[in-house]
Amino acid sequence: MQLRGREALSPAYFAAGKKLLVDGVPDPGVARGDTVVLTIDSQIQAMVEEEINTLVRQWNPVGTSILVLDPRNGEILALANRPTFDPDHPVQSAHQTQNLAVQAAYEPGSTLKAVTVAAALELGAVRENETFYCEKGRWKYTPRNTIHDAHPAEWLTVTEILAASSNICTTKIADRLGKQTLSKWVKKFHFGERPGVQLPGATAGLLAPPEKWSDIQMANISFGQGMAASPLQVTAAFGALANDGVYHDPTIVQKILDARGGTVWEHAPEGERLVRSATAKTVMRMLEDVVHTELGTGENAHVDGYLVAGKTSTAQKAGSKGYADGMYYSSFIGALPARAPRVVILVSVNVPEGAHYGNDVAAPSFSRLGAQIMTHLGVPRDDGKTPPPPKPVVVAAKQMEAALGVLADIDVEPSLPGVEERGSGAAAHPKISTGMPDFTGLTLAQAVDLAGRAKVELRATGSGVAVSQDVPPGQVESGRVVQVAFAPKK
DSSP states (O other): TTOOOOOEEOOOOEEEEEOOSSSOOHHHHHHOEEEEEEOOOOHHHHHHHHHHHHHHHHOOOOOEEEEETTEEEEEEHHHHHHHHOOTTTTSSOOGGOHHHHHHHBBBGOOOGHHHHHHHHHHHHHHHHOEEEEOOOGEEEEEEEEEEOOOOOOOOEEEEHHHHHHHHHHHHHHHHHOOOOHHHHHHHHHHTTSOOOOSTTTTOOOBOOGOOOOOOOOHHHHTTSSSBBHHHHHHHHHHHHHHHHTOOOBBSSEEEEEOOOOOOOOOOOOEEOOOHHHHHHHHHHHHHHHHHHHHTOOGGOOBBBBBEEEEEEEEEEEETTTTEEEEEEEEEEEEESSSTTSSSEEEEEEESSOOOHHHHTTTTTHHHHHHHHHHHHHHHOOOTTOOOOOOOEEEEEEOOOOOOOOTTTTOOOOOOSSEOOOOTTTSSOOOOEEEEEOOOOBBHHHHHHHHHHHOOOOEEEEEEEEEEEEESSSSSOTTTTTTEEEEEEEO
């Protein structure tokens, strides 16, 4: 609704007493909508698009998603899916138009073990260094059901249970909570409800009420089976642990501006505390062992120079008659830097070919992306070394032309990453180093783009091309406000 605005026509025109236009002409001064500014970081999005293409080439999955979230405020910095589609061309199937990151529902698998452990620690049901017997990888939990571990073990601490991803010992922890309490805590992390994100079709997932759980279903849910969630739900829940126990609804809209550049709405994150800060920090410290110890199942997620707290997941897919042989949902989710997370990254891959463990399929993508994003954000390395300079990304020049009634008076277009190539048909901008640019002769879109690059705040009046500015070109401090007047081109 904000983008569309409302329908409006200017009066019909007359010449020599005759009506030239029967119904008038669209009036952009009335009909245009607001400008929606997204939380997407275009450089991180470019990195994610490149990495997800690498995933598809290597593993040929049925589908895959990558999400990058800022856990401090719930802002989505990047989101990509495959399969996807080009709006300029017809789609081959409706499946291509799905936003898998928010619409797909899958069993989150071992990722949920972090939630089970967090609940048990918060309630005092377990201690961090308490040991459990893991039955050497095979445990007959009910007369009809046996629980297996991919990595058989005997005695493990709670930290080692997460590192080795033991289903058996996670079940023993859940047994101390019971069905009602475990259900309460899974819901507390917002599973089973639609996330408050401004994207259509976001799923609530599937989570049966605890009174309908069988004994084996309680065990399954403790390690992420027998339920379903979207990649976005999993990322947001993990983000709460990465944010000292405070949950933020994920958002993809940063602010909304009216036609004159005034702020109509701005994202103001309101956090919800799920667990104590001490509990969240403990779980995150335990999750470091997933990546940084020999026992851990996520060694391929290692990011040079940084501590990573994360969790692998290799969830077998459900079929018409139980779980399907050879079909897995492989994923890795992690936060970095682990002790003061700036991003949470989820890489999820649906039915990869050639391998299925999360450490083999998803963790390497996390590693590559994590390194690039830390460099891009300028995050100091945990080992004290100087990070390498970011690699430039070359993108095509942007077309600034727009049809009458489409271009608003104020256009906030995020700069694309890297060095812009300018062909003969592209609109050229003046070369800027630092300081106030000369906006004279530029269209509004060009001026806004240039102001963003120069790190000055442009306040526009009128429409057309720039004819004057109240701050002359030259050296100014970053963030300086400049009033630019626009008039129709003569």
